[in-house]
Structure formats: structure tokens, C-alpha cells
Amino acid sequence: MNWGRLEETVRTGRSPVQQHVFETDPEMGANVLAVLHRIGRESGPSLAKRMDLKGAKRLLDVGGGAGTNAIAFCREYPDLRATVFDLPQTLTLTKTFVKEAGLENRITLAPGNFNVDAFDGLYDVALMSDVLHYQNGETNAALVRKIHDHLAGEGRLIIKDRFLDNSGTSPAWTTAFAVHIMVNTEKGQCFTGQEAMDWMKQAGFQSITELEPYAIIQGTKGSKETR
Template sequence: MARELSLAEIFQLGYYWETKILLTAVQLDVFSSLAGKPRLSAEIATRITADEQALRLLLNALVAMRLLTKTGEAYENSSTAEKHLVRQSPQFIGHLLQLHDAEWNNWGKLAETIRSGERSVDRHVFETDPELGGNVLAVLHRIGQQSGPDFARRLQLKGALRMLDLGGGAGTNAIAFCQVYPTITATVFDLAPTLRLTEKTVKEAGLDSRISLLAGNFNHDRLGGPYDLALMSDILHYQDFATNAALVKKVYDHLLPNGRLLIKDRFLDESSTGPAWTTAFAVHILINTQRGACYQTSDAMQWMQAAGFASVEEVERTAVVQGLKLNG
């Protein structure tokens, strides 16, 4: 039984001022304006075109939040801010925070959405702002370098497999699978604007001879192949139940006999009250997609069984479901 929240913790949950101060500082590029050297508030105001008096309040709060330091009247980035919040840094993660900020107004409509059940968003970020979507994928690709190879290793695959990474984004999984298994070749299928990033990541990984890119809309276009292995990782929560069922069937048709489909997603457990992060993610998906949802693994298993897959099972709890296409 989980411990009850204290009153102090309830107050803390309802407190978002620091969140918005950080997101705004990233939006205004405060940290980049301080790259490499301390500056006075007047200099920062000139660099980012801001009102000095108002800016000083933001800077002081950022000092209290330990993202900046202040010596006399000069402000300086903390070492973490310098590494991760300065735009020119190779380890910049600000794009992810920019996405949260871009979704701020959608969160403002949460009460309205809960009351009416009506969504106010008609497309997801990869369609509305492919540049931001690509930048976010690049950050996730960089910070998720370890999880892809670990996932690939756990599957203990064998043989010279042709893999489809559907909605493969930055190619994080295709790259990881090719690195772990030297006999795999892969196709990353994604929207054309997203593949501009994939081309770079695949080249950087030295895998352009084993990973090909195929542009299109996976609901409408042919997927190439046939393949021995298909992965659908973090794509189905953007779509409704029936569209997912149809897409799983389409993937079945693009697999060879003995082919395997892996669906990896943020699934809710049987009670829909866990994992905790996913319950909040489900609300995020409600207000930031037109028809998306967080599903349970039993939903994914239903799509697979209806498509004709056999030996359908949850191979990693609330994370990965697998099915096999038998001979014939």
C-alpha cells in the first residue's frame, strides 16, 4: 500500500512556478547568452532583447534554483547549465524543454478537455513542427544510447535478419540492433522530414551500408520488405485503437513466415493506475494528440491476435509485446 501524501507534498505537486521559469529561460536563451563567461543583467538583456528589470527577477530565481550563480552583480551558468542548456553545447537538451513549453497552452485546456472529452489538437509535433520534433528525437537519441543496445541484447536474436524499424525516428533502435547483431540489416521507415535526422545518425554510427531509409506515412504507404523482424517502438500511442489494429495487420502482411513483431510502448498496467509516469503520460497524450491514447499490453495483444500472429505474449512488463507469424 503506497504511503499517503503529506500536505506539504500536495502543495509541492501544485507548484509549477519554477517549471515555467526554467522553460522561459530556455525559450529566451538565457543560458546561451551566458556561455563561457559571467555577465551583468544589462548585458544579458541586450543579448536576448529583454527588459532588464524584469529579467533580473528571472535571473535571481534561476540563481535560487541553482541553475546560475551570482557573484557581486554578475551572473554565471552552473556547470550543468553550461553543459546542457547552452545551445552550442554538443550535450544541449533544451529542445526537450522547448517541446514542453510549446505544449504549455494545451495543458491550459486540460479542464475543458476533461469536461467535454473534445481534443483541441489535430496533429502531433512530428507533423506540425518537424524541426522541433527532429531536435527532440536527437536529444532522446543521445540520452538513450544505452537502453537500445540493452533491449536488443535481451531479445537474444539469431541469424541474418532483415529488420523494419517502423516510425523509427532517429534510428536509435535500428542502430542499436545492428551494433549488437552484426548480421542484421535494417530499414527505418518514417516521415520524410524526420528521416533528415536519421540520415545523420546512421552515418555517424557508420551503418549506412546496413541501414536504409524509407520515407512515407505508415498508415497509407507501402512498407517495403518483406522482413524477418519488425519493431513498432513508441508510435502507437499517437493513434486510435482501430488505426493501430489496421497498422499491426499491415505489418503482419509485410513479414516473412517465421517473422516476429515487437511492439514497444508505454503501456498502462491492468488497473490503469501504473506505472506512475505512464498515468501522467496518458493525460499528456490526451491533450497533445488528436486521437492518441496510452494502451494496455492486452490491447496490443488483441491487435496482434486479430492480425493472425501466434504465440503472442508480453515479454517485458508494461513495455514489450511480441508475436510470431507462422509458416504459410
Template sequence: MTDLTASPRTDPLSLYRYRDGLYAVDLITAALQMDFFTWLASHPSSLQQICAHHGFSPRPVDVMMTLFATHGWVMQKDGVFHLSATGQEHLHSKSEWFLGPYYASLHDRPIARDYLEVLRTGKPAGWSGDKAAFDWHKAMEQEDFARSFTAAMDCRGRYLAQALAKSLDLKGRKKLLDIGAGSGIYACCIAAQHPHLQATVFDQAPVDRIAVKLIVERGCADRVRVTTGNMFEGLPLDCDVHLYSNVLHDWDVKEVRELLAISHASLPPGGLLIIHDAFIHADKTGPQHVAEYSCLLMHSTQGKCYSTGEYAELLVEAGFTPGDYQDTVVGRGFMVAVKN
């Protein structure tokens, strides 16, 4: 039986950062290929104006501008983006210090090419830049991909989940629903840390079958069970805690709004909602590593990393009272909210 309350002896932060930030350089490359920074210098613009001029979609542009703001290459004042002094000197094509040619050899990287299309359409590209592949959401319906991706999220989740479990106050709570749960690692770690709690792992086929096997192997089957379903079609009604761990970031605002409404309808009064994720600051000036991770999500899913302010607004709109954000490990953290 695995000890799901144990932490590693060493800090894996750098290993997470390499993988999380992998696609950021390609988004920078795509912007330089368009000579975007030179245009912005002459046309300070709001996000909406950038979209209108270039024919871009709001979600990828928000991710792009957040990335640039966290690096200090652009500044935002009263909703209008301006090129910063660093941007003027090193990203403007008329500057003697322009670094565009340094990135020119990266223009043909598949992910950099993908971004030009994602910016225009707002739709995710093929997984890992494979044009023949399904986007992530469709790929998860395929047995081989679902098994591989679930294994990846499971090994990541072992560290993240026990850190989350140790940070949560779940006194007086009875049953947790882990929504879009994948392997069930979060439900298992939380159950291990909070012995009074029962848990249900909720996911679609074929992920549900993978979860059942792993939960049994971890010795958690007596307190963690699996229920199969589509989270957009309704949730079980017997849980007083809902967990969305690294789930909402896969979806655009419309779908996030829909999922929060479904949770509100399914939870009892006073029910607790937990969002565990990588969060952007409310003013969207950081953290830099989360802005870089958001590039990967924007490329391959329908989502992005949301800011604490965006989540708070969506939670209030759905009928919850949101709490403050709390850090855990490797740039992740959580927000809790209570059903009014």
C-alpha cells in the same frame, strides 16, 4: 564512432519519471475542477456511462480512470468504477478532509484547461498547451519541430534502445524494419548488438533526412539504411522483423489496428513483430508512472499507453500469436508476436 552497446554507469530513472509524468497533475486538477469525484461517489459508473453522462470521449476517459485507479482513488468492480475510501475522504467535496482547494490555484494552467476540451472532443491539444500550435502529428511535418522533437527522442532512445537490443532474441532473423523510426537510434542499437542483422529505418519527410545524417555520424550506414514513406500506405516487403518503438502509443485503437494489419500483410509467415513501449498492466491498476505518462500522450497525441491485454487482443485480431511482456528499463518493455 559511437559505441551503441554501452550502458550508462548511473541510473537516470528519476529524470525520465519527472518528464514522463509532467501532465498528470493537470488531469487531476481538471477532474477536481469538474467535481468529478463527488459525482462518481453518487453515481458509480462504467466507462461508457461516464462518457455518456458528461459528453466525454472514451480514449481520454480511459486514461483518466486508469490514472485514478493506479493511485487507489477509484476501484473497478465488474466494469463499474466506484470512489475508494481515499477518494471519499480526500476528493469528495463534502468531506472535511477535501483537498480540492489545494489544487484550485492550478485550474488556470494551460494543460489543465486543455484537458477539459480533450475529454469532450477526444482530439489532441496543441503541443505544450500552445493553442496556436499544430497537434503533434501535423507539427512533425514542419522542419524545425521535426528536428527538435527527433533530437529529444534520440537522446532518450540511446538508453532505451540499447536495453531493448540486449533483451531481444533475433537468432535466425535477417532484416529489421524500424517503423516510424525517427532518428534511427533503435535500428542502429539493434544492429550493433546483433551483427548478423541488416536494418531499414522507415519514416516520412523531413525526419528521413535527419535520420540519414545521424546514421552516418554513428558509423552505421553500412548496415542501416533509410526508406521514406507513410506507414499507413504500406511497408517494404523485404523484412522479417518489424519494430514499433514508441509509435503505436501515438494513435487511437482504429489506427493501431490498421498498422498491425499492414505489418501482417508485409511480413512473411513466421515474421516477428516487436512492440516496444510503456505498458499498462492488463487489469489497468498500474504501473502508476506509466499511467502518468499516458496523460501526456492523451493530451498531445491521438493515443495513450495501452495495456498488455489490449495489445494482445489487437495482435490476435490481426493474425499474430502474441508472447509475454518483458521489462527493460525506466518503465519500458516489449512484447513480441509471430505472424501465423
């Protein structure tokens, strides 16, 4: 229904909504997450393999939603334990999926607002999957810095999102998604991969690389060579 206010949004530069669906309408948010979970159940296992987390013991899934990635990653890496940090209203659904997967003993649910509340402890890997586009650049840069503080010495941050190229006009599907985000969130937008890499660089990440064009970026807190 917010799409009906597209013209007004474009003309005024103001979104018709306040906050985003996960904050304003947990029931609708749960529906969105259930769909993402169905899709992610297919793609999660191959993502987990490709990320090669051998040796990692602690994963922080920031805005981890239904726990889809945490479940896939824990299944792929038997020594891994995960913390899913998300809004308390979202974690109600996550609890069900984690229980269904039989992973309650390896996946911890941490309720909170990731822009406000503290993360506990240090992690070998942090994942931000489809989270950046719900908020503005300044807030994302601060979140990336906070994650950096909670990574162990050689820890990695993996960011998965729908990135635009530097012209902001492709890939085509992402530009359509960017319009969806513009009318359905207060401050969200799709960013370029370069913007996300800049936030990582400013936070102190090293070896920042694009693992998959327009989709996955990774950086490490430090490297063996520099320590």
C-alpha cells in the same frame, strides 16, 4: 503550453491539437527525437541483446525515428540490415545519426506515412517502438495487420510502448504520460498491453507474449510447429 488547456480537454473530451508534433512541427519533433536518441543510446544496446535476433537478416523499424534502435540492433547483430520507415521530415535527422554511426550501407531510410504508404518487401523482424500511443486503436490494429503481411514465415513483431494495466490506472508514471499524450496529440492515448495483444491476435500473430511488463510485447507470424 497545451497542458494549459487540460481542463478544457477533460471537459470536452476533445484534444486542443490537431495531429501530433512530428506532423505539425518537424523542428520540435526533431528536438523530441534528439532527446529520445540520447536516452535510447544508453538503453538501445541492452534492448538489442535481450531481443536475441540471431539469424535475423532484415529488420523493419516502423516509425523508427532517429534510427536509435536500428543502429543499436545493427551494431549487436553484424548480419542484420535495417529499414527505418518514417515521415520524410523525421528522416532528415535520422540520416545524420545513421551517417555518424557509419551504418549507411546497412540502414535504409524509407520515407512515408506508415498508415498510408506501402512497406517494401518481407522482413524477419519488425519493431514498433513508442509509436502506438500517437494514434487511435483502430489505426493501430490496421498497422499491426499491415506489418503481419510484410513479415517472412517465422517473422516476429516486437512492440515497445508504455502500457497501462487493465484497470487503466497504473503504472503511475504511465498514467501521467497518458495525460501528456491526451493534450498533445489529436487521437493518441496509452493502451493496455492486452489491447495491443488483441490487435496482434486478430492480425494472426501467434505465441504472443509480454517480454517485459508494461513495456514490451512480441508475437510471431507463424511457428515451426504449425507450418
